[in-house]
Amino acid sequence: MTGLHNRSHPLRDVLDKELQQRTFPAIAAPCRLCQFMLTVAPASRSSEFSFMQQLASQQGSHFSETDHDINLPLFGGTLRFEKHGEFSSYVFIQYGNDKQLFDDPLDFLPSKDWLEDIPGQIFRVVQLSVVTPAQLKANGNIDKLFNPDNCISSLLAGQKARIWTDFQKHAEGAGRMLLLDQGLSPAALGRLVQQLFDLGNYRKLSLLGWPMSRQALARLNLLEQQLSDITQRIEQQRSDDERLLNEITTMAAQTEHLIAETSSRLQATAAYYQLTLDRIKGLNETPIEGLLSLQDFTERRLTPAFRTSESVVFRQNALSGRLGRSTELLRTRINLKLEQQNQQLLASMDKRAKLQLNMQIMVEGLSLVAISYYAVQLSDKAIKALGHFLPRLDTERWQSISVPLMIIAVCLVLFWLNRRLHQDKTS
Numbered sequence: 001m002t003g004l005h006n007r008s009h010p011l012r013d014v015l016d017k018e019l020q021q022r023t024f025p026a027i028a029a030p031c032r033l034c035q036f037m038l039t040v041a042p043a044s045r046s047s048e049f050s051f052m053q054q055l056a057s058q059q060g061s062h063f064s065e066t067d068h069d070i071n072l073p074l075f076g077g078t079l080r081f082e083k084h085g086e087f088s089s090y091v092f093i094q095y096g097n098d099k100q101l102f103d104d105p106l107d108f109l110p111s112k113d114w115l116e117d118i119p120g121q122i123f124r125v126v127q128l129s130v131v132t133p134a135q136l137k138a139n140g141n142i143d144k145l146f147n148p149d150n151c152i153s154s155l156l157a158g159q160k161a162r163i164w165t166d167f168q169k170h171a172e173g174a175g176r177m178l179l180l181d182q183g184l185s186p187a188a189l190g191r192l193v194q195q196l197f198d199l200g201n202y203r204k205l206s207l208l209g210w211p212m213s214r215q216a217l218a219r220l221n222l223l224e225q226q227l228s229d230i231t232q233r234i235e236q237q238r239s240d241d242e243r244l245l246n247e248i249t250t251m252a253a254q255t256e257h258l259i260a261e262t263s264s265r266l267q268a269t270a271a272y273y274q275l276t277l278d279r280i281k282g283l284n285e286t287p288i289e290g291l292l293s294l295q296d297f298t299e300r301r302l303t304p305a306f307r308t309s310e311s312v313v314f315r316q317n318a319l320s321g322r323l324g325r326s327t328e329l330l331r332t333r334i335n336l337k338l339e340q341q342n343q344q345l346l347a348s349m350d351k352r353a354k355l356q357l358n359m360q361i362m363v364e365g366l367s368l369v370a371i372s373y374y375a376v377q378l379s380d381k382a383i384k385a386l387g388h389f390l391p392r393l394d395t396e397r398w399q400s401i402s403v404p405l406m407i408i409a410v411c412l413v414l415f416w417l418n419r420r421l422h423q424d425k426t427s
Helices: 002-006 012-020 042-058 133-138 186-206 209-236 241-282 294-389 395-426
Strands: 031-039 069-074 077-083 087-095 121-131 152-156 161-165 175-181
Touching: 031 186, 042 069, 042 077, 087 186, 121 133, 121 186, 152 294, 161 186, 175 186, 186 241, 186 294, 209 241, 209 294, 241 294, 294 395
Parallel strands: 121 175
Antiparallel strands: 031 087, 031 121, 069 077, 077 087, 152 161, 161 175
16 A cells, blocks of 8 residues: 555545545435525635635534535535635525425525625525425426526426426525426436536526627727728828837737737636536436427527627637738838838948048049148258258259159058058958
8 A cells, every 4th residue: 555655646636536526415306405606706715715614614524725515414404515716606405395495595594694704796596496296286386486488498317307497586586496306316316406506607607708798899899990990091001101000009909908808708708608508418408399498598598698709709819810910011011111211321321432432532632742742842941951061962953853753752652551551441
C-alpha cells in the first residue's frame, strides 16, 4: 500500500472525489422538493463556505473547501447543497403526502429568515412534487395547478415518469413542477429530479445573455453604420487619411471594449445552452400528442434567444475584422504618400547637393585666384626686401619670374590638398 501511495498521481484522489460529487440522493415518491438557486459573487464564496461549514458541523458532518455538494439531515427532511461556477443551489426534500402539492416555499426552510444568512441573490425558486398514481387521482384535476396556455407535459425516463410544468412564477413566489412516478427506482428517480432541476437552472442562466445581446446589437448597428460611412469616405477620398485613421482607431477601441464587456457572458450563454440541450437529451423524453414538450418549449423559447447571442458574437468578430482591414488599407495609403514625399525630399536634397557642389567648385576657383594674388604680393614684397640688402639684384626681373612660379606653386598645393581631402572622404 505504501508503494502504491508513493507512486500515485498528485491529482488521483482529487479527481476520484470529483467523480463522486454532484450525485443526487435517492428519493421515493411521494415527496416534495423546493430548490432555491442563488447567484453568488466570487467575493462572497468565503462567507458561503463559513455558513455551510457551520451548518454541516451542527449536523455532525464535515464540509471542506474542495467539496462541491453535501447532503444534510435537516428537521425531518434533507438539505442538498451544490456549489457551481456562478451559482449555488439549496434543495430541501420533505417526504410524505400530508401536505398540499404546492405551498409557500418558505415553509421548507428551518425559519422564515433562514435565507438572510446566505450570501447571493435569489435567481430561481421552484417546487417539485413527486407523486404516485394513487396520489395523483386523489388530488383531482391538476390543470388548475398550471397556466393552461403554457402548460408542458411529456413522458420521461422511458415513459416511467410524467412531468407537468409551465415555467412561470406562481402566487407563492416559485415555479411549479409535478412529477408522476410510474415505477422508477429511488436512485433513478433521484437522477431524474436532478436533471429537471439542472434543466431549469441552465435554461434560465442561458437567458442572462439575452438583455446584454439586445444592448450590444444597438451599439453594433451604430458602429457598423459609422464604419460604412468611413469606408465610403475612404473610397471617395473626401477626407484626410490621418483623420480617418484616427476615427477608425477610436471605433476599433470601442469595438474591442464592447467585445470585452460581452464575451464572457455570451460564452457562458453558449455553454449553458449546450448543457440545457444535454439535460433534455438525458431525460429520454416522449412527447404527448396535443401537448407541448420540454424539447418543443426549448426550441420555441430558448433557441431564438441563443441565436441572438450567437449573432452578436459573429457580428462583433466580423466588425473587428472589417475595422482591421480598413485600418491596414489606410495605413498602406498613408505609407505610400510618405514614400512619395520622401522621394520628393530626396530629389530636392540631391538637387541642392549638386548646387552646393557647383558653388564649392566655383569658390575653389575663386580661392585659387585669391591665394595666387596674395602669394604674388608676398613674393613681390620679399624680392623688394632682398633688393634692399642686395643692391646688385635685378628685382624687376625676379618679380617677373616669381609671378608664374607662385601661381604654379599655389595650383600644385591646392591640387594636392584637394586630393588628400577626397581620399579621406572615400576611406
